[in-house]
Amino acid sequence: MELQHRFASIASRTAHESGRPWAFLLALGTVVAWAVTGPFFDFSENWQLVINTGTTIVTFLMVFLIQNAQNRDTQAIQLKLDELIRATQGAHNTLIALEEQGEEVVAQVRAELAEACEERAPAR
Incomplete structure (x- = not known):
């Protein structure tokens, strides 16, 4: 249970922080730095591999973190809606x-x- 709580906390923070302006600027800066170094490495395959591998790894990990945060948010919204249905007279409890x-x-x-x-x- 402790591992699940820690993962949920990390996923929430990561999802929140990755949507902030500084995260975009960091990503943009990384791409610009990579592009600027292209001529120094003669635009080699290894130079291209660096950005491809980096972005693939970040994307792969972010999918799981953001999906976890999204699942919890959706579940919380559903529970709130269920409570509104339950508490509203005349609502269809079905x-x-x-x-x-x-x-x-x-x-x-x-x-x-x-x-x-x-x-x-x-x-x-």
Whole structure:
């Protein structure tokens, strides 16, 4: 459990910080520095390999960190929405945890809600 908590904390911080201006400027600076060094290395394959490998590794790791943070954010939003449904008189409690239902159930509920909206819409 401790490892999971640490990973979640790192993922949240990384996702938050990677969206800040300084992170973009750092990435941009890295690419500019790499491009400027091109003539010194005669634009060799090794020179190209440095940026390709670096960006691949960073992208690979960021996918997992950002996905973890996104999953937790989505889960928190779903729980908040479920609480609003539960606490609202007249709401359809069958919508609670709808995201865990199969596609058929979701499609059926979507159709029922669309039909209910059409019935309530004023005639034009």
